[in-house]
Amino acid sequence: MMNEMNEIVEQIQKASKIAILPHVDPDGDCLGSSFAVSLALQKTGKKVQVILENDRPEMFHFLPGSYINYEAAEANDDYDTVICLDSGDLKRLGKRYVIFEKGSVTVNIDHHATNTRYAQYNYVDVNAAATGEIVYQFIHQLRIPICHDIATNLYVAISTDTGGFKYSNTTAKTHAVIAELMETGIPIADINRKIFDTMSLVKLKLTAAAIERIQFYHEGLICVIVLPNDLLCDLGVTEDDTEGLTGLAKSVQGVEVGVLIKEKEPGVIKVSFRSNEYIDVANIAASLGGGGHKRASGCTLNMNLDEAVDVVLKKLEEAFK
């Protein structure tokens, strides 16, 4: 790994005009990592541009760093080095694949286990909690001092990908890196409020509606939330808003499996499962044509909502036998 890092550092030191490509539908880790790399390399006198496919989610507007969109980058196609951050494969680059393809030197820095090592130079550390954790090491290796703005970006990258240091990917090293970042005096209470404790009214109303619809089965071990399409339309809910509701079902005291059954459109039912300790929900989802992990999985059922609820409940009851 150290060898791969040194090779990339060498390539970056030789580069003069660098394109940084976060993945499509950018999240905190890829945005924070990208801005951190670009701010760091700009300090060394290099021309660096972060190129986004889509706009950033509003919650990340406060991140220090600038970017251009795909169209502006296309008109400007003399990047000698392209660095992809937090992207497991080339599909995650979207239209910006064209920019990647034209790069004389291509670099891939990521932490996803599924990474396809698609660049000339690849650094994939699956033990890193976030790409931001790896970027911290790179900036250190490049001997560029970590300023307040770089620290803010890396703090957001790492905290969002670890659910605020709560998920199992968080390691001792994660906290050690955060300790270093905090030495710059970043206002972490403000940052955390912006990324974790700000909710749209739509999302809040949806949460209330979901709680009102909670149903328990199997002596309270199964908690199910069913969201009919007309409710979602009435509230003006987007795909993002329903994220986290399966976790809400799972979080009720005494529950082992939380299930969200969402009528995306009539006849198309998205189901997601989360479990706490012992039920393998990957199996349940697989038996319904879906997939995922032991503790988080999902499937799509092409049937009406009532039928879907029956099918899912039957599978759940079987899983507890």
Added chain:
Amino acid sequence: MMNEMNEIVEQIQKASKIAILPHVDPDGDCLGSSFAVSLALQKTGKKVQVILENDRPEMFHFLPGSYINYEAAEANDDYDTVICLDSGDLKRLGKRYVIFEKGSVTVNIDHHATNTRYAQYNYVDVNAAATGEIVYQFIHQLRIPICHDIATNLYVAISTDTGGFKYSNTTAKTHAVIAELMETGIPIADINRKIFDTMSLVKLKLTAAAIERIQFYHEGLICVIVLPNDLLCDLGVTEDDTEGLTGLAKSVQGVEVGVLIKEKEPGVIKVSFRSNEYIDVANIAASLGGGGHKRASGCTLNMNLDEAVDVVLKKLEEAFK
């Protein structure tokens, strides 16, 4: 500070039977700190007992460590050393003040700025995020290795008092200590699920009811939740359940001040205020006979609910002038 720590370490090394007193209505910090100290000192062959005034909240039942209640301790009054943890003053000891008074050596370890230095030996570090952070240093100073169980207790102590490392009391040192604790391999995802992501159904139903009652004023800058007493009775809500709802009001996108107006009983209205960036809610609460900090304050109004809402709204509108 180092001198005070060394003196206490010396006293602890001389002690043979030690009583550990967390504060009344125990929280994660005082319980985790107390169990950590008792497990550590037991390793050195000392007799140590954690003595609780009330039972632990259910969410902390998983903490490794044992305790006795006040009555059992009373019958057993030959403690030579008494260590108070996380208690700002002697009132926080409740009935167990009797045990404190009988101690030949008394020690007070805390991080509250209001600490009255009531013991023979006092170590009060107001820059520590949690008493657990100080206890970590003490155990280190005593050269007792931090095992899995001690690390679990200290992790809970520190993470609960920092709101999961999100509050402004969290420092670089806090994360450095957590990094050390995690080297023992504690299952942080499980721990965080138990302390942060488990909710009673009553609390969830109350949250839904609170969201349904959200009202905005002053172009969405003020978000108010009013909870009438009959609603609280219907839902079977306890005092603890309403904690966090002012934060919910404050978290709505675009809101500067979140307010919870709770009819504790007819004629007794508890009001709490939280602000995000610029409104000084200490002033607002003070003008209503209450108090607190710039960003979090409260007051009690002895009037009927409708009157209270009017009074509070008038004060809020004035604050925005």
